[in-house]
Amino acid sequence: MPSAKAQINGMRQVTAAVAAGDYRGQPPAGRDLIEALFVTSPNWDINASEFMADDKRMDDIRKRHQVWIVRDWPTNPSVLKIFSESVSNLQAAINTLNQTFHDERISKDLLTWVIIPQKSSRITEDTRIRLYPHERPRVSRQFTEPNDIPKTAAAILQELRPHIQAATKCLKSATCEIKMRLSFGLLCVERFKKDQANLVNWDEYVILVKDYSRRCGLPFTTRFREYRLANSFITRMLEYDGIGDLRLDHKSTRRTYTLFLTMMHGKELVVENWSNDESALSRAKLGNGHPRPYIDWIVTAPDMMLDWSLHAETWGYESVPKDLLELLKTLRHNIRYNEDENNFLLPSQVVVTKDPRDWKDQIYLTRLKTSFIAEFQDSPYVLEISMTQEWQGLKTRAPEQKVIWQMDFYGKHWDSAMNQVNPVDQRKDFGEGLRNIWVGTDPDILNRFLEFLENFLKVQQQVHFPVEDPEEDEVKDE
Numbered sequence: 001m002p003s004a005k006a007q008i009n010g011m012r013q014v015t016a017a018v019a020a021g022d023y024r025g026q027p028p029a030g031r032d033l034i035e036a037l038f039v040t041s042p043n044w045d046i047n048a049s050e051f052m053a054d055d056k057r058m059d060d061i062r063k064r065h066q067v068w069i070v071r072d073w074p075t076n077p078s079v080l081k082i083f084s085e086s087v088s089n090l091q092a093a094i095n096t097l098n099q100t101f102h103d104e105r106i107s108k109d110l111l112t113w114v115i116i117p118q119k120s121s122r123i124t125e126d127t128r129i130r131l132y133p134h135e136r137p138r139v140s141r142q143f144t145e146p147n148d149i150p151k152t153a154a155a156i157l158q159e160l161r162p163h164i165q166a167a168t169k170c171l172k173s174a175t176c177e178i179k180m181r182l183s184f185g186l187l188c189v190e191r192f193k194k195d196q197a198n199l200v201n202w203d204e205y206v207i208l209v210k211d212y213s214r215r216c217g218l219p220f221t222t223r224f225r226e227y228r229l230a231n232s233f234i235t236r237m238l239e240y241d242g243i244g245d246l247r248l249d250h251k252s253t254r255r256t257y258t259l260f261l262t263m264m265h266g267k268e269l270v271v272e273n274w275s276n277d278e279s280a281l282s283r284a285k286l287g288n289g290h291p292r293p294y295i296d297w298i299v300t301a302p303d304m305m306l307d308w309s310l311h312a313e314t315w316g317y318e319s320v321p322k323d324l325l326e327l328l329k330t331l332r333h334n335i336r337y338n339e340d341e342n343n344f345l346l347p348s349q350v351v352v353t354k355d356p357r358d359w360k361d362q363i364y365l366t367r368l369k370t371s372f373i374a375e376f377q378d379s380p381y382v383l384e385i386s387m388t389q390e391w392q393g394l395k396t397r398a399p400e401q402k403v404i405w406q407m408d409f410y411g412k413h414w415d416s417a418m419n420q421v422n423p424v425d426q427r428k429d430f431g432e433g434l435r436n437i438w439v440g441t442d443p444d445i446l447n448r449f450l451e452f453l454e455n456f457l458k459v460q461q462q463v464h465f466p467v468e469d470p471e472e473d474e475v476k477d478e
Contacts (some may be wrong), residue, residue: 005296024061024390026070027083036090038080038097057100057175065093098175099425100175113293115187115218116159118301120203121148127463129205129302133192137302140199147303147461152454157446160297164449166293171418172310172428174294178418180312180437184407184457184463185222187300187307211298218243220298220309227387232407233463234344234372234385245458248383253311257333259350260367263291269324274368276332283324287317305464306407308456312418330354333368344372345387347403350396366391375412380439381455382407409459411438 027033062069068300072079080097084090120143128140154202172180189212200208212218224230262271268289274280291313298309334349371386390412411417417436423430430436434447440448453461 003286006251010047011276017093023066023068024059025068027068029221031085032259033068033083033085033092034087036094037080038082038094038255040078040080040101060091061100065089065096067103069093069097096426097291099427113296114160114211114222115298115300116156116161117202117206118152118299118304118307119155120301120303122152122303123202125201127202128199131189131192131196131198131200131203131208134188134190136186136188136307137205137300139303143303144455147457149454149457149461153457157300157450157454160449163297164445166428167312168434169273170294170429174314174428176292176314176316178312178314179291179430180295180310180418182308182310182409182415184306184308184409184460185220185298186224187220187298189216205302210286218298218300220307221404222309223388223403224406226439227347227403227405230345230372230385230387230407231343232280232408237374237383238284239460244463246373246379246455249377250374252373252467254373255344256371256373257348257368257445259371260453261327261332261363262365263362264292264364269320269328271328274333281328284325284328285317286320286324287315290357291315301460304460306460308460316359327356327359329357345370345405347387347389347400350391352394356394356468363394364392366394366396376455376459379455380411380413381409382412383408383459402446407463409456411437411439413437452463 029297058069061377063069066084066086068083070081070083072081081091082090082097084093112225122145130138130140140265190213192357196208209218219359233388236254238250241247256272257274259269260273263269267286269284269286271280271284286438293311293313295310295312297308297311300307325465330353331351332351336346336348348368348370350366357362367388367390369388370388370457371384373382373384377380385405385407387405390404391399393397414437417430418428420429420431421427433443433448435448438445439449440451442448442451
């Protein structure tokens with residue numbers, strides 16, 4: 001039996017740990033604690049074992065409600081034991097666990113991956129879609145008549161309408177930072193049936209899209225080669241002056257740089273607005289290099305130059321270790337300038353000024369993203385066209401392994417609006433009727449989403465111009 005002095009020291013250590021907010025591990029012995037059992041179903045996709053593996057989430061619940069939570073392992077793997085000195089804290093913790101498990105099940109059940117065809121107002125019974133292996137579906141004859149944007153937007157809304165509510169529930173269950181973008185891309189037919197006709201009408205194409213998407217035969221990429229083509233798009237958009245359409249505000253244009261260091265174990269250091277001054281250190285974030293998708297709506301538009309997707313992912317971040325910040329201090333950005341005003345995106349250089357030592361074997365990829373960003377006049381939306389250079393490890397003196405570019409359209413308010421948290425239930429709060437995301441004066445969310453689609457389709461029309469066949473510029477996502 002421990003001595004009185006040892007017991008007193010033990011009690012002091014427990015008290016100090018509790019005062020510091022440390023409720024990890026087994027509950028302290030010798031204290032008058034109230035115990036409750038939280039039982040999960042072994043048939044759920046999310047169970048107690050998987051839930052407890054998320055240390056950060058569990059620690060947040062423990063600290064917020066001042067409770068100890070442990071698994072009843074191996075006796076009852078589906079049971080969590082909760083201990084507290086307060087009945088109210090115990091009940092609050094149980095309510096939070098209930099809500100969190102509910103959100104987890106929703107997020108797994110309602111993850112919405114959808115591929116739909118964009119039926120332009122120009123599509124008729126005589127329209128034929130070309131289908132060939134490893135190529136992008138396209139209309140057999142290019143249209144010369146204008147597209148009726150409100151009619152096309154209404155057709156897209158009709159296809160996406162069943163998914164909007166499910167996606168909203170899914171996003172509200174997210175516990176990490178959400179980032180949503182609408183990205184231009186290319187969809188191609190990868191798995192081709194032996195008896196598949198090369199020309200099909202629109203109704204046949206709709207059926208094929210559903211069939212191929214179920215068999216994962218329609219890969220979609222948002223990344224293109226040849227960054228000089230990106231500069232052509234930027235020039236085109238800046239010169240565009242269509243009456244009644246969205247036009248870029250020249251005064252809002254800016255160039256930003258983002259540094260990515262991907263590590264062997266999958267973590268990734270991200271520095272937005274990267275610069276050579278000390279302020280860059282405060283913007284460094286460490287997270288998972290593979291975000292969790294919550295929305296992935298892919299739209300194939302065979303009568304347009306590019307397809308597109310609306311996608312949202314969650315990014316979980318943690319504090320950056322000091323030794324990784326020290327590595328960041330040794331990296332410098334050499335920006336390449338060009339007198340040619342049409343070269344908005346140019347490759348630049350990441351310079352490693354000191355021996356990275358142990359980090360040589362831990363950094364898998366170094367990427368530098370250069371972005372051209374401009375707002376649309378009298379609109380809450382922005383256009384971002386970016387170029388990304390990629391090097392193996394920290395070997396940035398060698399030629400890049402890859403240089404790709406992409407083009408995104410999104411609300412300048414989205415990052416803030418999608419990460420507001422209700423202080424009461426600690427869940428995402430997008431405003432009544434998602435008004436904070438799909439902005440506008442109409443009280444109906446569907447009408448406001450329709451307005452967003454119409455705005456985007458105007459931009460899609462603007463980037464539809466003759467250039468080299470974009471299928472030659474496709475690179476697959478890795």
